[in-house]
Amino acid sequence: MDGRIRVGAVNYLNTKPLIEGLTTLAPEIELSLDLPSRLADRLADGDLDVGLIPVVEYFRAGRYTLIPDVSIASRGPVLSVTLFSRVPWAEIQSVALDVGSRTSAALAQILLRTKYGTRPQVQSLPIDIPADDIATDAVLLIGDRAMRACLPGFAFAYDLGQEWTDWTGLPFVYAVWAVRDGVDLGRAEGAFARAKEYGLARAGAIAAREAPHLGLDPGYCRRYMTNIIHYDLGPRELAGLEQYYAFARDLGLAPEGVSVVRYHRPDLVQSR
Numbered sequence: 001m002d003g004r005i006r007v008g009a010v011n012y013l014n015t016k017p018l019i020e021g022l023t024t025l026a027p028e029i030e031l032s033l034d035l036p037s038r039l040a041d042r043l044a045d046g047d048l049d050v051g052l053i054p055v056v057e058y059f060r061a062g063r064y065t066l067i068p069d070v071s072i073a074s075r076g077p078v079l080s081v082t083l084f085s086r087v088p089w090a091e092i093q094s095v096a097l098d099v100g101s102r103t104s105a106a107l108a109q110i111l112l113r114t115k116y117g118t119r120p121q122v123q124s125l126p127i128d129i130p131a132d133d134i135a136t137d138a139v140l141l142i143g144d145r146a147m148r149a150c151l152p153g154f155a156f157a158y159d160l161g162q163e164w165t166d167w168t169g170l171p172f173v174y175a176v177w178a179v180r181d182g183v184d185l186g187r188a189e190g191a192f193a194r195a196k197e198y199g200l201a202r203a204g205a206i207a208a209r210e211a212p213h214l215g216l217d218p219g220y221c222r223r224y225m226t227n228i229i230h231y232d233l234g235p236r237e238l239a240g241l242e243q244y245y246a247f248a249r250d251l252g253l254a255p256e257g258v259s260v261v262r263y264h265r266p267d268l269v270q271s272r
């Protein structure tokens with residue numbers, strides 16, 4: 001490596017606090033923004049050294065390590081992962097899944113199959129297709145597009161964060177900073193956790209700046225980042241991650257035998 005660290009992050013509002021100060025804190029970081037699913041593919045291709053990737057892709061790869069203490073998680077409603085449906089859960093026979101998603105796409109299938117006992121047909125919803133045009137019973141949207149979506153043609157709008165926590169009593173983790181095998185982060189190691197503190201302290205300014213681009217209310221954006229999304233990866237989030245892995249594995253959506261918590265520098269992780 002030439003000293004640069006190629007980092008890819010999600011391009012949604014929920015990620016802004018994690019990247020606000022990142023390249024100031026670690027100038028060797030070269031940051032690019034992409035859809036969660038594409039970040040996972042780019043990390044696998046060796047095009048990134050670190051990616052904020054969907055947790056299910058971290059399970060699937062089996063060889064990445066985690067940056068401690070940072071995630072994108074919810075402890076109840078998430079507001080930006082919504083299954084819009086024309087019919088109640090148990091009657092859903094076809095579903096279109098946001099192509100940007102991998103974690104929530106698998107979560108929707110876990111809820112449908114394991115919690116509600118259905119086996120719907122699954123298809124992908126491309127990013128440029130308006131969700132209103134889809135003929136399936138249900139459609140999963142994530143990120144900024146989910147926050148804006150109204151979809152009056154769908155009678156139900158299920159919040160998957162809420163569904164998960166009502167069901168399991170645990171937080172739900174959507175994404176983690178995953179480090180590709182063989183990458184040495186050197187001095188940039190601590191920047192990810194420091195950037196989280198830096199960004200959260202500026203949530204109001206981030207909301208005021210980003211809200212007009214999103215067509216959302218600034219106060220709503222602020223509370224989404226400070227009260228709805230949680231950015232820690234503590235014992236409760238890890239318990240949620242373990243439970244999600246078990247469900248995903250049982251449905252063949254993740255491989256067998258994955259050890260869920262593999263820290264990048266276990267020697268730097270205290271009290272675990």
Ligand SMILES: C=C(O[C@@H]1C=C(C(=O)O)C=C[C@H]1O)C(=O)O
Binds near residue numbers: 080
């Ligand atoms: C909570 C969210 O988390 C995102 C959901 C992801 C997924 O479903 O694969 C991946 C990354 C997260 O940024 C969201 O974007 O709404």
